[in-house]
Amino acid sequence: MNEQRARRRQSGRPTVNDVARLADCSPMTVSRVINGGTGVREETRLAVEAAIRELNYAPNRAARSLAGASQLRIALLYSNPSAAYLSELLIGCMDAASRLDAHLVVERCDPDRDQARMIAKLAENAIDGFLLPPPLCDDTALLARLRRAGTHAMLIGPGQAQAQHGVVMIDDYQAAYDMTRHILDLGHRRIGFIIGNPHQSASALRLAGFRDAMSEAGVPVDEALVKQGQFTYRSGLDAAMELLALADRPTAIFASNDDMAAGCVAAAHRNDLDVPKDLTVCGFDDTALASTIWPELTTIRQPIRQMAETALDLLVQDIRARRQGDARGPRHATLDYQLVRRDSDAPPPASAAG
Amino acid sequence: MNEQRARRRQSGRPTVNDVARLADCSPMTVSRVINGGTGVREETRLAVEAAIRELNYAPNRAARSLAGASQLRIALLYSNPSAAYLSELLIGCMDAASRLDAHLVVERCDPDRDQARMIAKLAENAIDGFLLPPPLCDDTALLARLRRAGTHAMLIGPGQAQAQHGVVMIDDYQAAYDMTRHILDLGHRRIGFIIGNPHQSASALRLAGFRDAMSEAGVPVDEALVKQGQFTYRSGLDAAMELLALADRPTAIFASNDDMAAGCVAAAHRNDLDVPKDLTVCGFDDTALASTIWPELTTIRQPIRQMAETALDLLVQDIRARRQGDARGPRHATLDYQLVRRDSDAPPPASAAG
DNA sequence: ACGTGTCATGATAGCGCTATCTTTTTATCG
């Protein structure tokens, strides 16, 4: 009998029972200590904690979630394989999922490929909630479909808040405002701006932040210096080439993301301009690219990992609350960004200053 | 009684019992069908599968691993946050972990920060095996420590095979050989090479592949065209600047990774050279950067995701085998790479050809 | 002294699944 048991058992890892025996109490008390320990005498708690430490006990997740019957399945859908963003996102999600004991399913989901079918299938039964990073969080068709399916979804970093779904974002407007302010403070007056992909709503917010900072500083925006981009390296390169070909060219360019900013740096070098001595270039997002290229980019860092964690937290909260009939509606959160100053900005060249 | 039950239950998701009832058999038979279905009549299997589909049944992982008592904990350690690589790795690992029902723990592990302490702690009880991507897979101190701890480890993409640990790799030598061959076939004869970081053993293999392809083609390697790099953008830029400053400069540069290749492209543009018209640039790894910049890089793609999956598969196999006393020793696998041709290569300019 | 309430703890019963053993059914043969 005992042998059979031993064979079925996990690798001799200690269980609550082992701890209980050592601490001379019941397994239930051990469980209480592990889970916050309300209603346990201080003395008992210490004994249990000592036993846990001695045995190097770690609770079995499977058993825990089975008993608690709380295993949620969360699908993280991604589309644009901006690798830097994705890996941060993944790590954040995994941490949170592990902590919350949720099962994370990661699925690539391109808009063209039968997105509808997959989501329907997932939503039908196997998935309790969705996590949608950009650009999926701005895919209104997808959002509508999810809403219709009555699914819980959490948008990470969308350009605009959503009444129907939960949202975790940074203040794109304010961040762009701050960056513009930073460039102005360096002494620049002719500042070029490259707009992001018009289908992502963050683009408009960043542009607005730029415009407002400029006008508040009393510097009129020269519309010739505002170019449309697509969030791609190439579009940034092209836009910058146009800007630098102008007779009265800008002394600084603020690109709406790092890829385009990297394109600007390349364009500057093709024009024999030094960055930052002859041209200041600033980006947005702080993706890996920003610190890969040379000079490294001054940019806005989003706390991607933290956003992912928060999103998963709120999503799980929301789902559990709704399950208990508490229809408080989707959760929202705005996290802090950070202006990361690196080597791509400087005061304007003396000839252009003032 | 029933109410209590319902309250403890998961979100009304169907269980094996529901499926069994519908398929008119016992839960055990359902379990058999789910797990490969040996020893089940075709007819019964179909009935069960139909029931599964109808109820949209998905097995409960927690219960499964609890009953099977097979939940392994695998730690994925990473150090160099090459985001593109990491995200692929993560996705591959998560897929495999999900499939194998292993718990994946992702930990950042920088060489300086008390690596030893952490590993000791992990190895002590909570972690059954380690997954080590580059550059950790080449950290001999770390490897030795793990070996001493008797831990199972699997190296992903190390430069050289290891007797002590399992390994999943591509043939770096052959890949570099093939890429060199490709450049030679385009008609180039003066080919520059930028070596990778000397601490990663893959660097030497790539260099060897280059040299052998050259000599087999009867093209002597001009040592002035072989530069040391560090796998960073900046080192690639610097090396390329030197190469392009030569009186008799190369018509092609083969960089040992994409970051350095991107640096080469930037250097070319600073020298008013068009890529690929005036200079062919090829990379290695096919990270996101390769298809971000313009022109997009011809490079070698490692099947990173597949490598991660294979690594986890083999690691779990190894652990389970060893647990059952089957000491077959660490597993090894070599996967296929792929030469991805994009827009950064072309025949040499007419003036330099032949 | 007694009831009555509060708190810490224990006993019990599963969560959903699968390992193992036992029973049935089916195929195979003399």
Add this chain to the structure above:
DNA sequence: CGATAAAAAGATAGCGCTATCATGACACGT
């Protein structure tokens, strides 16, 4: 056609944990 082996299906018993209820101990008021 009954005997035997082999295959298919079922019964039973947990995996490690926690929800729930039951118990015991102790303080309090009357």
